Amino acid sequence: MPPKRADGREKLLTKLQKHAGAWIPDIECIKDSIVASYYLSLPNYCGAAIGPSSQRYYLDTGEEITFKDVPLIRIVRDIASQIGKHVPADRRNDVYHSVLVGMTGYRKVPEWDKNPAPQSETPSAPESDEDSGTASVNAKPLTPFSAPRDGKTSKQLFDALASAGGIARSEIPYHASAIIIRDGQCDGKHACTLKPGGKWEVSGGRLGRDHTLEDVPVHFVRDCLMDQIGRFMISASEGRKQAWRKALCSDLTDDEIAEYARVIDKDRVRTFQPGFSRARDEEAKRVLAANKGNKSVRSYKQAMEVVMLNEAFDGVDGTVDYKTSKKGGHTVERQFEGAPKTISRSVVLPRSAPLEVEKVAVPRAVVDKDCDQVRAMIKTFCSSGDWTLDYFREALGPPAITREKLATFLSKRGDDFHQQQSAAYLMGWEFFERRQKLGLEVADVAFREDEKTVTENAESICKQVIANERRKTALFKRHRREMQAVLEDQERALAILEEAQEKEYMELRYSQMRDMSDLEDTQKKEIWALEDAPPVKVNKRASSGRGGGRKKKARS
Numbered sequence: 001m002p003p004k005r006a007d008g009r010e011k012l013l014t015k016l017q018k019h020a021g022a023w024i025p026d027i028e029c030i031k032d033s034i035v036a037s038y039y040l041s042l043p044n045y046c047g048a049a050i051g052p053s054s055q056r057y058y059l060d061t062g063e064e065i066t067f068k069d070v071p072l073i074r075i076v077r078d079i080a081s082q083i084g085k086h087v088p089a090d091r092r093n094d095v096y097h098s099v100l101v102g103m104t105g106y107r108k109v110p111e112w113d114k115n116p117a118p119q120s121e122t123p124s125a126p127e128s129d130e131d132s133g134t135a136s137v138n139a140k141p142l143t144p145f146s147a148p149r150d151g152k153t154s155k156q157l158f159d160a161l162a163s164a165g166g167i168a169r170s171e172i173p174y175h176a177s178a179i180i181i182r183d184g185q186c187d188g189k190h191a192c193t194l195k196p197g198g199k200w201e202v203s204g205g206r207l208g209r210d211h212t213l214e215d216v217p218v219h220f221v222r223d224c225l226m227d228q229i230g231r232f233m234i235s236a237s238e239g240r241k242q243a244w245r246k247a248l249c250s251d252l253t254d255d256e257i258a259e260y261a262r263v264i265d266k267d268r269v270r271t272f273q274p275g276f277s278r279a280r281d282e283e284a285k286r287v288l289a290a291n292k293g294n295k296s297v298r299s300y301k302q303a304m305e306v307v308m309l310n311e312a313f314d315g316v317d318g319t320v321d322y323k324t325s326k327k328g329g330h331t332v333e334r335q336f337e338g339a340p341k342t343i344s345r346s347v348v349l350p351r352s353a354p355l356e357v358e359k360v361a362v363p364r365a366v367v368d369k370d371c372d373q374v375r376a377m378i379k380t381f382c383s384s385g386d387w388t389l390d391y392f393r394e395a396l397g398p399p400a401i402t403r404e405k406l407a408t409f410l411s412k413r414g415d416d417f418h419q420q421q422s423a424a425y426l427m428g429w430e431f432f433e434r435r436q437k438l439g440l441e442v443a444d445v446a447f448r449e450d451e452k453t454v455t456e457n458a459e460s461i462c463k464q465v466i467a468n469e470r471r472k473t474a475l476f477k478r479h480r481r482e483m484q485a486v487l488e489d490q491e492r493a494l495a496i497l498e499e500a501q502e503k504e505y506m507e508l509r510y511s512q513m514r515d516m517s518d519l520e521d522t523q524k525k526e527i528w529a530l531e532d533a534p535p536v537k538v539n540k541r542a543s544s545g546r547g548g549g550r551k552k553k554a555r556s
Contacts, residue, residue, distance in 0.1 A: 008103070009067060009075055015099045016079055023086045031067055033193035034078045038070045040182050076103045078193055081204045084112045138183055138220040140279070145260035146219035149251040154213050154221040157248060161225060164247035165240075176213050177202055179224045184211030222248060226264045283307045296390060305403040312410035313379065313389055320376035322442070325368040332367040332420050334430060340423040343396060347434045348450050350391035355451070357458040360465040361437035363430050370415040374428045377442050378410065381432070385445030396427040437465065 017027045024030060039057040042065070057065045080100060087095050093110060100106045141147050152160070158176060162169045177194060184192035184205030192205045205211030213221075229244050236244075245257050252260065284303040291297035297306060334342075342363075346352040369377070382389050394400040401423055409424035419425055432442060438454050438461060454461060 009070070009072065012075060012079060012099065012103070016082075019095045019098045020083060020087055023088070024082060029194065030079075030082055034070055034075055035065060035067050036178075037078065037181055037185065037193050038074055039065045040178055041185060072103070076100055076106060080110065081190075082193070084110065085203050138186055138217050141217075141219040142223055143260055143263045145249065145252055145256055145263075146223050148218060148222060148249075152218070152251075154216060154218050157218070157221055157225060160247045160250070161244060164244050166225075166229065166244035166247065175228075179221055180205075180211050180213055180216055182224070183216040183220055223264060226261060230261055230265055280304065280307050280311075302403075305407070309389060309403045309407040309410070312407040313382070316375045316379040316410055317372070317413075318376050318379035318383070320372050322369060322373040322376045322380075326370040326373060326415075334363060334365055334367055334426060339421075340427055343427055343430050343434065345395045345397060347395060347431050348438065348440070348454055349447050350387060351394060355454060357454050357461055358434065358438065360462050361434040363433040363437070367420075367426065367429050369429050369432075371409075371419045371425055372413065372415060374425055374432075375410055377432050378428055380443050381445060384443045386447050387445055392431070395431060396423070401427065439464075 013027055013031055016024065016030070021027070035057065042059060059065065080096060083092050083096050083099065092112070096110050148157070154176075158167075158172045161167055162172060167175055180202045181192045181194075184190065184202060184207075187206045190204060190206045192211055193203055194201070202211050205215070207215060225248055226245065229241050229248070242257075245261060246254075249257050249260065284300060284307050287306050288297060288300060288303035291303070291306075297303055333339075344354070346354045346358060347361075348355055348358065378392065381387060382392050389406075393403065393406050405422070406424050409419065409422055409428075412419060435442070439457065440450050440453070
């Protein structure tokens, strides 16, 4: 396997050192904490402690995780979190843009400007997940044995394991920091890393502040320690492992401890994977059982896609005004190089070929709705009528757009270039544009009634469409004639201007030639006058000088 390239990762750290070194001096510590954070987010990590900068991280497959393996978008997210945490508020925006501009995951408006903290320097910490508005995916115990029945706290669980010799007391801080990071970033959205300084304190997390051991559910701490005993303490004998489990679970019987260890090992991959939710897991199982025999939901993965799509759909703001055209922004064209194909399924009947009358419903070339408006139309259309989300999704094809892509579009907010290039946005708009041309509504849809309406009104619809096309053609011809007249006027004006300029030039040229001719005549007359003048007589006596006069006197 060829070595992986850094893809600008090291350059990001260099820029961070250049622009934020005064506030984040230990860049190597940031680098190590980013690697550790990513390593702990993987379901098949092999080791629960975060070590110093010399620490090396291996998966249970033997593969080593280094800085080059961390996804670039995750590095950008973690660096943005460090900038927001350590750089002063009056400088962090400049640092953020200088370091991260142009990178995947970069946003023009940083997260701290979207969700500003309270005015006080030290914002009050939420008392619980409910207070923060961010429910932990670890809030519900995994097993009936996870929550200590004797009321032990997380710190007491670590002390009990250390007293039994399972871990050294000096190693408790970095074992605890690993669990804190895993819980702090369990939603898959928030960065959670170690603070610089080597004190094993965690920075960031899902609660909007620095995550602590007290924020981690006690049952999740015990689950993690049980998992650690079973998987990572390989050299220990089974008797010693059982003693450590007994120290950790003094409130359970031996049979309960054995069952607890078995469940933890069985569900480990999904349990410790960021973003895993027991409620989602149960809902996916329910969906799979309810759709038995449904070809589109045959596996657990497909059932989970249905759950995620429904979550994204429920979160869409259906109150957005979609009846008016979008305001501002650049023009979005439906067809461009690489654009998704136009819809070839019916927009009147689900899972059907287009009706004959639908062939005249050709969409416009320019998209007149923004992304939020299209999402609101989908929400209204699929929640107030006969069409389901799957019916709608399958109509956007063929091939039908995937549940994952539709869920991704529905979960976003705002309007940006990448969304405007997506198949869900363009084909979703086209779907409703075609229905509008057929005279069909978005809300309270009954597809059998729609079929009856367009069938009965097919002739009038065709006439209306043809009339609209004729009006458009006439308007186009009129605009073309007007443009042609303007061009002809411009050409005539240009010809007149060129003629006038040519005449003016010729007059100037003739004037210059006359002036040159007059000058030449004058010069010739002066030359002729000089040639006709008599020769000048020379006085020899005057030119002889003083010497000749003295000689003449001497002879006399």
